[in-house]
Amino acid sequence: MSGTPSQIASTFAQSAASLSAIAKGFHARGWLLGTSGNLSAVVSRDPLRLAMSPSGIDKGELTAAQVLLVDEQAQVLSDHRGKPSDETLLHLRIVKDREAGAVLHTHSVWNTILSDLHAGDGGISIEGYEMLKGLAGIRTHEHREWLPIIKNSQDMSALASSMGKTLSNNPQAHGLLLHRHGLYSWGSNLQEAKRHIEIFEFLLETLGRTLEIKQRLSLRKED
Amino acid sequence: MSGTPSQIASTFAQSAASLSAIAKGFHARGWLLGTSGNLSAVVSRDPLRLAMSPSGIDKGELTAAQVLLVDEQAQVLSDHRGKPSDETLLHLRIVKDREAGAVLHTHSVWNTILSDLHAGDGGISIEGYEMLKGLAGIRTHEHREWLPIIKNSQDMSALASSMGKTLSNNPQAHGLLLHRHGLYSWGSNLQEAKRHIEIFEFLLETLGRTLEIKQRLSLRKED
Amino acid sequence: MSGTPSQIASTFAQSAASLSAIAKGFHARGWLLGTSGNLSAVVSRDPLRLAMSPSGIDKGELTAAQVLLVDEQAQVLSDHRGKPSDETLLHLRIVKDREAGAVLHTHSVWNTILSDLHAGDGGISIEGYEMLKGLAGIRTHEHREWLPIIKNSQDMSALASSMGKTLSNNPQAHGLLLHRHGLYSWGSNLQEAKRHIEIFEFLLETLGRTLEIKQRLSLRKED
Amino acid sequence: MSGTPSQIASTFAQSAASLSAIAKGFHARGWLLGTSGNLSAVVSRDPLRLAMSPSGIDKGELTAAQVLLVDEQAQVLSDHRGKPSDETLLHLRIVKDREAGAVLHTHSVWNTILSDLHAGDGGISIEGYEMLKGLAGIRTHEHREWLPIIKNSQDMSALASSMGKTLSNNPQAHGLLLHRHGLYSWGSNLQEAKRHIEIFEFLLETLGRTLEIKQRLSLRKED
Numbered sequence: 001m002s003g004t005p006s007q008i009a010s011t012f013a014q015s016a017a018s019l020s021a022i023a024k025g026f027h028a029r030g031w032l033l034g035t036s037g038n039l040s041a042v043v044s045r046d047p048l049r050l051a052m053s054p055s056g057i058d059k060g061e062l063t064a065a066q067v068l069l070v071d072e073q074a075q076v077l078s079d080h081r082g083k084p085s086d087e088t089l090l091h092l093r094i095v096k097d098r099e100a101g102a103v104l105h106t107h108s109v110w111n112t113i114l115s116d117l118h119a120g121d122g123g124i125s126i127e128g129y130e131m132l133k134g135l136a137g138i139r140t141h142e143h144r145e146w147l148p149i150i151k152n153s154q155d156m157s158a159l160a161s162s163m164g165k166t167l168s169n170n171p172q173a174h175g176l177l178l179h180r181h182g183l184y185s186w187g188s189n190l191q192e193a194k195r196h197i198e199i200f201e202f203l204l205e206t207l208g209r210t211l212e213i214k215q216r217l218s219l220r221k222e223d
Numbered sequence: 224m225s226g227t228p229s230q231i232a233s234t235f236a237q238s239a240a241s242l243s244a245i246a247k248g249f250h251a252r253g254w255l256l257g258t259s260g261n262l263s264a265v266v267s268r269d270p271l272r273l274a275m276s277p278s279g280i281d282k283g284e285l286t287a288a289q290v291l292l293v294d295e296q297a298q299v300l301s302d303h304r305g306k307p308s309d310e311t312l313l314h315l316r317i318v319k320d321r322e323a324g325a326v327l328h329t330h331s332v333w334n335t336i337l338s339d340l341h342a343g344d345g346g347i348s349i350e351g352y353e354m355l356k357g358l359a360g361i362r363t364h365e366h367r368e369w370l371p372i373i374k375n376s377q378d379m380s381a382l383a384s385s386m387g388k389t390l391s392n393n394p395q396a397h398g399l400l401l402h403r404h405g406l407y408s409w410g411s412n413l414q415e416a417k418r419h420i421e422i423f424e425f426l427l428e429t430l431g432r433t434l435e436i437k438q439r440l441s442l443r444k445e446d
Numbered sequence: 447m448s449g450t451p452s453q454i455a456s457t458f459a460q461s462a463a464s465l466s467a468i469a470k471g472f473h474a475r476g477w478l479l480g481t482s483g484n485l486s487a488v489v490s491r492d493p494l495r496l497a498m499s500p501s502g503i504d505k506g507e508l509t510a511a512q513v514l515l516v517d518e519q520a521q522v523l524s525d526h527r528g529k530p531s532d533e534t535l536l537h538l539r540i541v542k543d544r545e546a547g548a549v550l551h552t553h554s555v556w557n558t559i560l561s562d563l564h565a566g567d568g569g570i571s572i573e574g575y576e577m578l579k580g581l582a583g584i585r586t587h588e589h590r591e592w593l594p595i596i597k598n599s600q601d602m603s604a605l606a607s608s609m610g611k612t613l614s615n616n617p618q619a620h621g622l623l624l625h626r627h628g629l630y631s632w633g634s635n636l637q638e639a640k641r642h643i644e645i646f647e648f649l650l651e652t653l654g655r656t657l658e659i660k661q662r663l664s665l666r667k668e669d
Numbered sequence: 670m671s672g673t674p675s676q677i678a679s680t681f682a683q684s685a686a687s688l689s690a691i692a693k694g695f696h697a698r699g700w701l702l703g704t705s706g707n708l709s710a711v712v713s714r715d716p717l718r719l720a721m722s723p724s725g726i727d728k729g730e731l732t733a734a735q736v737l738l739v740d741e742q743a744q745v746l747s748d749h750r751g752k753p754s755d756e757t758l759l760h761l762r763i764v765k766d767r768e769a770g771a772v773l774h775t776h777s778v779w780n781t782i783l784s785d786l787h788a789g790d791g792g793i794s795i796e797g798y799e800m801l802k803g804l805a806g807i808r809t810h811e812h813r814e815w816l817p818i819i820k821n822s823q824d825m826s827a828l829a830s831s832m833g834k835t836l837s838n839n840p841q842a843h844g845l846l847l848h849r850h851g852l853y854s855w856g857s858n859l860q861e862a863k864r865h866i867e868i869f870e871f872l873l874e875t876l877g878r879t880l881e882i883k884q885r886l887s888l889r890k891e892d
Contacts, residue, residue, distance in 0.1 A: 025283070029253075030698075034803040034868035058860065060694070107800065109875050117882065130375055130404035131330065134257040140377045141403065152799055154809045180810065181799035191281065199257035206332050212882055213340065213435055248506070252476075353598055353627035354553065357480040363600045364626065414504065422480035429555050436563060436658055471729070475699075576821055576850035577776065580703040586823045587849065637727065645703035652778050659786065659881055 003044030008069075012078075015041040015051035016067035018190050023053065026106055027060035031201065035059065036107035037182060038085040041190050042095055048072040050091065054082035089160040090184065097167045100186035102193035107182035110205040115149050115177040117211070123148040124177070126203050134199045135174045136192060146170060147200070149177045175200050226267030231292075235301075238264040238274035239290035241413050246276065249329055250283035254424065258282065259330035260405060261308040264413050265318055271295040273314065277305035295319075312383040313407065320390045323409035325416035330405035333428040338372050338400040340434070346371040347400070349426050357422045358397045359415060369393060370423065372400045398423050449490030454515075458524075461487040461497035462513035464636050469499065472552055473506035477647065481505065482553035483628060484531040487636050488541055494518040496537060500528035518542075535606040536630065543613045546632035548639035553628035556651040561595050561623040563657070569594040570623070572649050580645045581620045582638060592616060593646070595623045621646050672713030677738075681747075684710040684720035685736035687859050692722065695775055696729035700870065704728065705776035706851060707754040710859050711764055717741040719760060723751035741765075758829040759853065766836045769855035771862035776851035779874040784818050784846040786880070792817040793846070795872050803868045804843045805861060815839060816869070818846045844869050 003011065019039045026032045035056050043049040052070045053062060069078035074088040085091075091103045118124045126132065127144040135145065148166045153159045159178075166176055174196055175185035183200055187193035226234065242262045249255045258279050266272040275293045276285060292301035297311040308314075314326045341347045349355065350367040358368065371389045376382045382401075389399055397419055398408035406423055410416035449457065465485045472478045481502050489495040498516045499508060515524035520534040531537075537549045564570045572578065573590040581591065594612045599605045605624075612622055620642055621631035629646055633639035672680065688708045695701045704725050712718040721739045722731060738747035743757040754760075760772045787793045795801065796813040804814065817835045822828045828847075835845055843865055844854035852869055856862035 030871070033871045034800060034864050036800055036803060036871075058864065107871075109871060109878060112798070112800075112875050113879050113882070116879065128403055129335070130401070131257060131259055131335075133377075134259060141375055152810055154802075178799070180797055195257050195281065202253070202256045202259075202330075202332060206335050208878070208882070209332060209431070210336050210339065213336070213431070351626055352558070353624070354480060354482055354558075356600075357482060364598055418480050418504065425476070425479045425482075425553075425555060429558050432555060432654070433559050433562065436559070436654070574849055575781065576847070577703060577705055577781075579823075580705060587821055641703050641727065648699070648702045648705075648776075648778060652781050655778060655877070656782050656785065659782070659877070 003046075003049065008044045008049055012043045012049070012051050012067075012069050013064070015043055015190070016064035019051060019053060019067050020062050020064045022104070022190065022194055023059040023062040026104075026197070027058075029108075029201075031106040031108045031197075032059035033107070037105050038087050038091070039102075039104050040088070040091040040095075041102040042100070043069065048092075048095070049077070050088070050095065052084045052088055052091065055085045056083070086156055089156045090163055093160045093163050094167065094184065094186050097164060098186055099188075100193070101188045102190040103184065103186045104193045104197050105182055105184045106197055106201065108201055108204075110208050111177060111183040111201065112180055114204045114208055115179050115181070115183075117208075119149055119179050121149075124204075124207070126207065129203060129206070131199050131202055131206075134195055136187060136196070146173060147175055147177060148173060149179055152179045152181045226269075226272065231267045231272055235266045235272070235274050235290075235292050236287070238266055238413065239287035242274060242276060242290050243285050243287045245327070245413065245417055246282040246285040249327075249420070250281075252331075252424075254329040254331040254420075255282035256330070260328050261310050261314070262325075262327050263311070263314040263318075264325040265323070266292065271315075271318070272300070273311070273318065275307045275311055275314065278308045279306070309379055312379045313386055316383045316386050317390065317407065317409050320387060321409055322411075323416070324411045325413040326407065326409045327416045327420045328405055328407045329420055329424065331424055331427075333431050334400060334406040334424065335403055337427045337431055338402050338404070338406075340431075342372055342402050344372075347427075347430070349430065352426060352429070354422050354425055354429075357418055359410060359419070369396060370398055370400060371396060372402055375402045375404045449492070449495065454490045454495055457489045458495070458497050458513075458515050459510070461489055461636070462510035465497060465499060465513050466508050466510045468550070468636065468640055469505040469508040472550075472643070473504075475554075475647075477552040477554045477643075478505035479553070483551050484533050484537070485548075485550050486534070486537040486541075487548040488546070489515065494538075494541070495523070496534070496541065498530045498534055498537065501531045502529070532602055535602045536609055539606045539609050540613065540630065540632050543610060544632055545634075546639070547634045548636040549630065549632045550639045550643050551628055551630045552643055552647065554647055554650075556654050557623060557629040557647065558626055560650045560654055561625050561627070561629075563654075565595055565625050567595075570650075570653070572653065575649060575652070577645050577648055577652075580641055582633060582642070592619060593621055593623060594619060595625055598625045598627045672715075672718065677713045677718055681712045681718070681720050681736075681738050682733070684712055684859065685733035688720060688722060688736050689731050689733045691773070691859065691863055692728040692731040695773075695866070696727075698777075698870075700775040700777040700866075701728035702776070707756050707760070707774050708772075709757070709760040709764075710771040711769070712738065717761075717764070718746070719757070719764065721753045721757055721760065724754045725752070755825055758825045759832055762829045762832050763836065763853065763855050766833060767855055768857075769862070770857045771859040772853065772855045773862045773866050774851055774853045775866055775870065777870055777873075779877050780846060780852040780870065781849055783873045783877055784848050784850070784852075786877075788818055788848050790818075793873075793876070795876065798872060798875070800868050800871055800875075803864055805856060805865070815842060816844055816846060817842060818848055821848045821850045 039053045041051045043051050050070050052068045068076050068084050070084050094103045124147045130141045132143045185196040262276045264274045266274050273293050275291045291299050291307050293307050317326045347370045353364045355366045371393050408419040485499045487497045489497050496516050498514045514522050514530050516530050540549045570593045576587040578589045594616050631642040708722045710720045712720050719739050721737045737745050737753050739753050763772045793816045799810045801812045854865040
């Protein structure tokens with residue numbers, strides 16, 4: 001995926017269109033409200049180039065023309081007035097450490113709640129669900145996925161650094177949560193990253209709703 | 224529904240278009256996230272031919288052109304590079320045992336939760352809801368539907384076999400759940416199978432939400 | 447609203463198009479799943495003619511061409527093979543007793559649950575919500591709306607009769623629930639009937655979710 | 670933003686189109702059911718002119734042509750038969766006191782429930798969520814937002830007056846709740862007001878669902 005300028009331009013155009021479509025779909029589901037969340041796709045590995053969603057844009061109306069081309073220092077290369085998301089450094093961290101082809105960050109009600117309820121545990125263990133088989137490389141529902149939770153911060157360099165440590169300590173993880181700040185997942189390409197997001201959002205909602213009902217059941221037995 | 228090659232081709236084209244439309248609608252409702260779930264329709268009985276959704280495709284973007292024609296050994300006959308869903312054997316089992324014209328498998332948050340809460344009971348009893356009248360052959364809300372729950376497995380032959388036993392032991396059942404893996408339902412044609420899925424998804428959400436509220440009420444009384 | 451044949455034909459065409467649009471919108475919200483629910487609009491008062499949704503049709507795909515013209519004995523007058531909903535008698539009852547111009551019947555998860563939880567009370571009292579002001583003739587949120595609950599039955603004549611009594615005993619009511627069978631509301635025209643349905647569905651969901659949280663709060667205080 | 674007649678006409682046309690699009694989107698999410706809620710945008714400051722949603726219209730079908738131009742006494746200037754929302758006085762109050770460019774009022778299930786649960790506290794404290802950073806001028810999730818709750822009334826002058834006091838007493842607030850009547854938020858323009866609404870609706874749903882789960886947890890510990 002090294003790229004000549006013309007290859008980069010062509011791949012960038014395709015990625016920008018896909019990012020726009022995914023953003024609208026996720027916004028409709030309530031996963032990117034209030035300009036939250038951000039999306040990226042690798043356009044070239046050498047030199048490293050990302051198609052990156054801009055900062056402060058309504059994701060329900062994100063157009064391909066608003067998507068930015070950035071380099072590995074998060075500098076904008078495309079001919080835009082837009083500003084890349086503050087979290088571009090986090091996307092770059094994941095792209096480098098995981099050799100990911102795409103990174104998606106959603107901010108749903110359920111991922112916010114679960115990141116809060118399990119903050120003290122440092123992560124969430126998910127096991128025994130068929131849906132886990134959709135994660136890259138997983139062959140059985142008996143897989144145990146550990147979804148780490150990272151303390152939130154407004155210092156993006158510090159956050160990128162703690163994210164780097166978490167990725168390094170959890171080499172099998174397919175995603176991570178920022179405390180009360182949402183979910184990051186990634187994949188070898190945009191299609192896989194989107195699949196991973198849908199899987200984690202499904203599983204977190206399932207865990208949250210099960211927690212409600214099951215704890216009530218356990219409460220009855222204890223009384 | 225025996226078919227000459229040209230009848231099969233014509234019926235297959237119609238079925239593929241319908242499967243695409245149903246897949247998009249169910250994906251929008253969150254019932255087929257993360258490439259989960261699969262869909263089929265019988266195109267011919269003699270020889271047995273199924274229109275089958277491919278493996279690993281985003282159901283929100285499933286096109287008619289991606290749908291596969293398979294035979295009764297789950298071999299692909301159509302001129303595609305696609306791979307049929309691993310669960311094609313389960314679809315074939317239902318088609319044969321129930322003389323079904325279509326089989327749909329959804330993987331929703333509520334069907335996952337309910338398959339878990341009632342796993343110890345071996346199934347879920349649903350009774351007294353008007354919505355039950357929408358199941359084929361049912362004339363009154365006083366009907367009692369038993370929705371069996373089957374242990375999940377990655378061995379598709381074993382799973383097809385246990386599904387066969389469950390179908391045989393529950394000749395009146397209109398659907399079944401795989402534990403933490405979703406709902407299977409079927410019908411004499413795609414329209415009826417879609418109706419059955421909508422009915423079961425409705426009833427499972429209703430039971431799940433009622434369980435939350437009612438157990439709290441019973442808890443109050445017991446205390 | 448008395449009608450010559452050509453006036454009836456023209457009004458029927460408009461009503462059929464509106465019923466199709468409302469059906470699709472309500473189906474998308476999950477209020478008409480599994481071919482449940484039905485919709486009607488008065489096309490003429492003298493003679494009494496209703497535009498009526500047919501039985502057994504997927505409401506997400508209801509076309510204007512499928513809507514039936516029926517008389518006051520629920521006989522089909524239009525040139526269709528379709529069968530009117532079994533509940534046409536209930537629509538006619540409401541049209542006559544309330545001088546309604548349109549009747550809508552939705553079957554949502556929340557209206558099913560609330561009709562069950564309050565079945566022993568014979569109805570649900572709703573008071574103090576601004577949303578109540580959207581009901582015809584209501585000027586303040588301090589209004590108390592009594593939403594009666596009727597025992598479900600498969601005998602449509604008996605059900606029409608008990609509905610008639612309930613309407614007579616509750617002359618101020620803007621809607622009613624059938625036990626585990628859904629909501630009926632109506633209005634002077636389709637627009638008003640749709641507004642009433644949206645208001646009741648909103649209020650029932652609000653009451654259901656509040657019940658969950660508040661009973662837990664009361665539980666804490668009692669312990 | 671002072672305006673000549675032709676500037677006003679041009680800005681009004683743009684605002685009306687945007688209000689129509691936002692109304693349809695919010696109605697689809699269930700935030701404006703039953704003709705509830707209303708929307709406005711400032712078209713000119715000197716003289717003060719608002720594009721205002723009309724009273725009693727289905728927000729899912731609000732067209733740009735139905736939007737009204739009103740002056741600072743809530744009198745309709747445009748050539749319409751429509752009646753502006755009764756709550757136009759509240760919009761004008763916010764526009765003047767906050768120098769807002771747009772005001773949006775949604776009426777969702779979660780904002781209704783939360784306005785009720787916290788009515789005794791006089792407001793809701795929201796702190797520690799990344800989503801808060803989307804509110805104008807907020808730079809960190811450590812921000813504490815106080816969302817005041819005002820007693821509901823049908824006397825619009827009295828309600829405008831109590832809203833004025835609340836705005837004055839809470840100069841940092843980005844929104845407020847009317848008890849069992851919905852959310853008001855605003856922004857320097859429509860885009861910002863829409864962002865604020867999405868943020869508050871997200872946070873109120875998150876708080877409501879967290880309350881359910883966490884109180885159960887605290888209940889267990891107390892027992």
